[in-house]
Amino acid sequence: MIVLADVLSPDEVARVRDGVAVAPFRDGRATAGPAARRVKDNEQARGDDPGVQALAGLVREALERHPVFTPLVRPARWSRLMFSRYSGGQQYGLHTDDAGMRDEHGGPLRTDLSFTLFLQDPEAYDGGALLIDGLDGEREFRPAAGSAVVYQTGQLHRVTPVTRGERLACVGWIQSVVRRPDQRELLFDLERVALSLPPGESRLLLDKSLGNLLRMWMD
Numbered sequence: 001m002i003v004l005a006d007v008l009s010p011d012e013v014a015r016v017r018d019g020v021a022v023a024p025f026r027d028g029r030a031t032a033g034p035a036a037r038r039v040k041d042n043e044q045a046r047g048d049d050p051g052v053q054a055l056a057g058l059v060r061e062a063l064e065r066h067p068v069f070t071p072l073v074r075p076a077r078w079s080r081l082m083f084s085r086y087s088g089g090q091q092y093g094l095h096t097d098d099a100g101m102r103d104e105h106g107g108p109l110r111t112d113l114s115f116t117l118f119l120q121d122p123e124a125y126d127g128g129a130l131l132i133d134g135l136d137g138e139r140e141f142r143p144a145a146g147s148a149v150v151y152q153t154g155q156l157h158r159v160t161p162v163t164r165g166e167r168l169a170c171v172g173w174i175q176s177v178v179r180r181p182d183q184r185e186l187l188f189d190l191e192r193v194a195l196s197l198p199p200g201e202s203r204l205l206l207d208k209s210l211g212n213l214l215r216m217w218m219d
Contacts, residue, residue: 005146017120
């Protein structure tokens with residue numbers, strides 16, 4: 001689990017919020033699996049709306065240019081990104097996301113990683129925390145607007161009831177080119193070390209090792 005700050009600039013956050021404000025919404029249970037549908041209570045922007053698709057493209061581009069996101073996640077395929085809205089006591093009970101979904105082109109997607117990108121500052125609403133269950137218990141996330149929480153898709157998680165204001169977020173799922181999380185973490189750590197080295201033999205050898213590990217582990 002990691003929080004990426006400033007994925008969207010304040011101007012981009014405002015642009016997305018303005019676009020979502022005029023987007024058509026529907027019952028969020030329409031896009032949930034059978035088990036999650038029983039505990040899901042929110043609204044979701046219609047993914048077939050051209051304006052919503054344009055906003056999803058903006059969010060994806062912002063994630064792809066973030067300096068940490070791509071070396072951490074190493075995306076191979078993306079789901080369609082979805083915009084969710086909670087208000088008036090709405091919540092999403094404890095659940096785990098489906099292991100398999102459809103990618104943006106309708107093909108099969110193995111869900112390795114999930115993200116929630118927050119579009120409202122925490123002062124704008126009460127409740128609406130993303131709670132993720134880990135080995136050390138539940139961790140709570142209510143970061144600033146424009147920040148994203150990235151986590152392993154198989155983890156149990158929930159969204160607490162929104163008791164004041166409105167919680168807006170963009171969520172999505174990714175299939176990584178590297179299936180195993182321990183291998184992704186090792187590659188991420190080594191790449192950070194490589195970037196800290198000056199040009200020279202040590203940097204070249206580390207780059208060579210990173211490339212060879214990717215060849216071994218890429219799907």
